[in-house]
Amino acid sequence: MSAQAFRSIKDIPLEEYFTPGHRACQGCGETIAVRHILKAAGPDVIVVNATGCLEVISSPYPYTAWAVPWYHVAFENAAAVASGIEAALKVLTRKNLISGKKIHVVCFAGDGGTADIGFQALSGALERGHDFLYVCLDNEAYMNTGIQRSSSTPYGAWTTTSPPGKVKPAGQMTYKKDLPSIFAAHGIPYVATATVAYPLDLINKAKKGLEVEGPAYLHVYTPCSPGWRIPSEKVVQVSRLGVQTGMFLIYEVENGQLRLTVKPSRRKPVTEYLKMQGRFRHLSDEDVERIQRLVDERCAKFGLPPLEAST
Amino acid sequence: MGKRISIECAHAASLAVKLANVDVIAAYPITPQTHIVERLAEYVANGELDAEYINVESEHSAMSACIGASAAGARVYTSTAGQGLALMHEMLFIAAGNRLPIVMGVANRSLSPNLNIWGDQSDMMASRDCGWIQIYAENAQEVFDHTLQAFKIAEDERVLLPVAVCFDGFHVTHVIEPLITLDQEEVDRFLPKHRKAVYKLTPDQPSTWGPVAGPDIQTELKVQNEWALNSSKDVILEVWREFGDLFGRYYAPLETYKVEDADAVILILGGFAGTGRVAIDKMREEGKKIGLVKLRLYRPFPIQEVKDLLTRVKAVAVVDRAISAGGLGGPVYGDIRNILYDEEHRPKVLSFIAGLGGRDITVKDFKRIGEKVLDVAAKGHSEHKVDFIQVRI
Numbered sequence: 085m086s087a088q089a090f091r092s093i094k095d096i097p098l099e100e101y102f103t104p105g106h107r108a109c110q111g112c113g114e115t116i117a118v119r120h121i122l123k124a125a126g127p128d129v130i131v132v133n134a135t136g137c138l139e140v141i142s143s144p145y146p147y148t149a150w151a152v153p154w155y156h157v158a159f160e161n162a163a164a165v166a167s168g169i170e171a172a173l174k175v176l177t178r179k180n181l182i183s184g185k186k187i188h189v190v191c192f193a194g195d196g197g198t199a200d201i202g203f204q205a206l207s208g209a210l211e212r213g214h215d216f217l218y219v220c221l222d223n224e225a226y227m228n229t230g231i232q233r234s235s236s237t238p239y240g241a242w243t244t245t246s247p248p249g250k251v252k253p254a255g256q257m258t259y260k261k262d263l264p265s266i267f268a269a270h271g272i273p274y275v276a277t278a279t280v281a282y283p284l285d286l287i288n289k290a291k292k293g294l295e296v297e298g299p300a301y302l303h304v305y306t307p308c309s310p311g312w313r314i315p316s317e318k319v320v321q322v323s324r325l326g327v328q329t330g331m332f333l334i335y336e337v338e339n340g341q342l343r344l345t346v347k348p349s350r351r352k353p354v355t356e357y358l359k360m361q362g363r364f365r366h367l368s369d370e371d372v373e374r375i376q377r378l379v380d381e382r383c384a385k386f387g388l389p390p391l392e393a394s395t
Numbered sequence: 396m397g398k399r400i401s402i403e404c405a406h407a408a409s410l411a412v413k414l415a416n417v418d419v420i421a422a423y424p425i426t427p428q429t430h431i432v433e434r435l436a437e438y439v440a441n442g443e444l445d446a447e448y449i450n451v452e453s454e455h456s457a458m459s460a461c462i463g464a465s466a467a468g469a470r471v472y473t474s475t476a477g478q479g480l481a482l483m484h485e486m487l488f489i490a491a492g493n494r495l496p497i498v499m500g501v502a503n504r505s506l507s508p509n510l511n512i513w514g515d516q517s518d519m520m521a522s523r524d525c526g527w528i529q530i531y532a533e534n535a536q537e538v539f540d541h542t543l544q545a546f547k548i549a550e551d552e553r554v555l556l557p558v559a560v561c562f563d564g565f566h567v568t569h570v571i572e573p574l575i576t577l578d579q580e581e582v583d584r585f586l587p588k589h590r591k592a593v594y595k596l597t598p599d600q601p602s603t604w605g606p607v608a609g610p611d612i613q614t615e616l617k618v619q620n621e622w623a624l625n626s627s628k629d630v631i632l633e634v635w636r637e638f639g640d641l642f643g644r645y646y647a648p649l650e651t652y653k654v655e656d657a658d659a660v661i662l663i664l665g666g667f668a669g670t671g672r673v674a675i676d677k678m679r680e681e682g683k684k685i686g687l688v689k690l691r692l693y694r695p696f697p698i699q700e701v702k703d704l705l706t707r708v709k710a711v712a713v714v715d716r717a718i719s720a721g722g723l724g725g726p727v728y729g730d731i732r733n734i735l736y737d738e739e740h741r742p743k744v745l746s747f748i749a750g751l752g753g754r755d756i757t758v759k760d761f762k763r764i765g766e767k768v769l770d771v772a773a774k775g776h777s778e779h780k781v782d783f784i785q786v787r788i
Contacts, residue, residue, distance in 0.1 A: 168463025
């Protein structure tokens with residue numbers, strides 16, 4: 085593993101490529117992630133953005149928040165568009181039709197654009213080995229259209245299309261699709277997870293993903309204030325609790341080797357994470373126990389310490 | 396000088412793409428288009444063509460990758476057919492709306508159901524309003540010439556629009572025909588060796604593409620696309636003229652056959668024009684005053700040329716290889732009837748639908764169509780309903 089490019093917050097570049105004035109909600113998790121990832125990329129980048137919150141809040145014609153070249157085509161094909169851009173840069177460089185400087189290609193898509201509608205296009209692009217960084221901004225539902233469930237919505241979450249009711253008391257009755265594992269199984273050089281509460285970890289992973297030759301997948305947990313029913317000032321706190329409770333596992337898979345990069349020394353019970361969010365308010369004690377059990381099992385596999393309360 | 400060779404029409408498209416020195420090809424296999432991209436893959440593998448060949452996982456991604464590559468400044472080609480074109484449908488509008496000079500070969504194929512790999516034009520007709528320039532070719536020479544010309548038209552600064560070169564699946568794609576090729580030097584005199592991208596995604600000049608546009612601006616943006624497509628016609632004619640001056644083969648939006656003194660004409664797109672001409676000859680031998688019109692340029696629609704020609708005859712039979720569902724006949728029939736409506740001397744216009752799912756349109760069929768349209772021309776009135784040719788029910 086190469087040395088960390090950014091060792092402290094002071095190392096993070098001051099330049100802004102995702103600029104203020106956009107229309108995101110206060111405390112928006114994904115804009116924090118995007119701002120940091122672009123700082124890792126620098127100016128020589130082309131961004132492809134799947135349809136979603138990020139695209140809508142950043143590009144109401146004729147305004148733009150993007151100080152770098154940015155292309156939104158549609159919802160399901162960011163990875164395919166990026167494939168074309170990467171191929172073009174490669175061949176135009178080879179033919180000396182553009183300067184030889186390295187231009188990064190970065191995709192931003194939400195969890196719907198990655199786990200559901202854009203899944204095939206991303207799988208294809210990873211398999212073909214295009215040199216690009218794909219960033220999934222996971223806020224665990226279709227937030228842009230008004231909080232509908234995706235296959236990345238966790239068990240027990242309320243959304244407008246997984247409302248808790250007599251027949252389906254937990255709301256979302258299915259389990260979150262494990263995207264990082266699926267994309268790691270493509271055998272690409274770099275896969276990592278991150279969240280906005282740990283910006284150094286996030287920006288270093290973005291840097292590494294950009295620098296590897298071939299495709300890199302970065303999965304960022306980005307809490308959503310309106311969608312998760314949390315106050316805007318609690319977004320980062322919820323993000324941190326996600327890690328401390330083991331709800332978010334923060335790791336990287338480099339050439340097949342998995343390594344936890346943020347490893348809480350003590351693990352908090354999931355209730356601390358769940359109770360902060362209105363989307364889990366309806367859960368019964370049994371539901372919470374079930375979620376705790378699942379998190380415990382997963383944490384054990386990843387070598388995280390057992391639950392604080394039980395030690 | 397180019398040689399006279401025999402070649403499968405699909406490979407005539409591949410050869411033109413190679414001579415056009417494309418940078419990026421993104422394609423997905425689908426019959427009857429596959430021979431085009433197979434040959435291109437060989438060119439790339441052998442080093443005869445220096446291009447990135449993206450083996451995408453669907454046609455939707457094929458067009459998406461073309462969109463990305465074209466936006467980044469590359470010269471781009473893909474080809475597809477039938478279901479593949481239908482899967483691309485969403486992206487076709489974005490390619491045109493974003494003013495990307497992509498060239499695509501369409502090996503026209505029937506749409507499912509039922510699974511049918513053979514030719515008709517229902518695929519492109521279902522996407523005809525996508526904002527692309529659409530040209531229909533009849534034989535290997537036209538496939539070759541129109542494919543080469545398409546790059547020059549598409550990339551012209553006054554156009555910047557994608558071009559679809561359409562030709563019938565199997566009846567054209569899989570037929571071996573004579574072709575007068577061009578050598579690289581000749582092509583280079585006609586088409587710049589590389590695309591000069593005026594607008595592209597580059598860190599040297601950051602720009603925002605594909606933004607959100609609300610009710611306050613969408614109309615203006617859509618209208619500008621329509622203007623761009625309409626005004627591309629002048630450039631198309633200019634490029635065809637230049638090509639003719641260089642190589643001696645001239646093209647026009649309409650190609651006519653024995654129409655000068657005709658009372659009635661048959662109008663068709665694509666490969667069956669050849670069979671149509673044979674039928675016209677036979678009917679002429681019988682003293683019937685009938686001619687044939689082949690519509691080469693379908694979008695932008697050659698409104699004035701069609702008006703000028705068809706207002707001189709008494710009746711027109713439009714033969715569509717597609718159905719515009721819901722009782723309105725064929726899509727081309729609708730277009731023709733539409734533009735003639737306000738003309739003082741307008742002919743009767745009859746709709747015939749034939750050649751669906753690869754069925755032949757025979758000389759006999761054309762003669763039957765000819766007799767009907769001549770009858771209407773003679774009587775001066777029509778009780779014609781949409782006529783489906785060779786239906787066994």
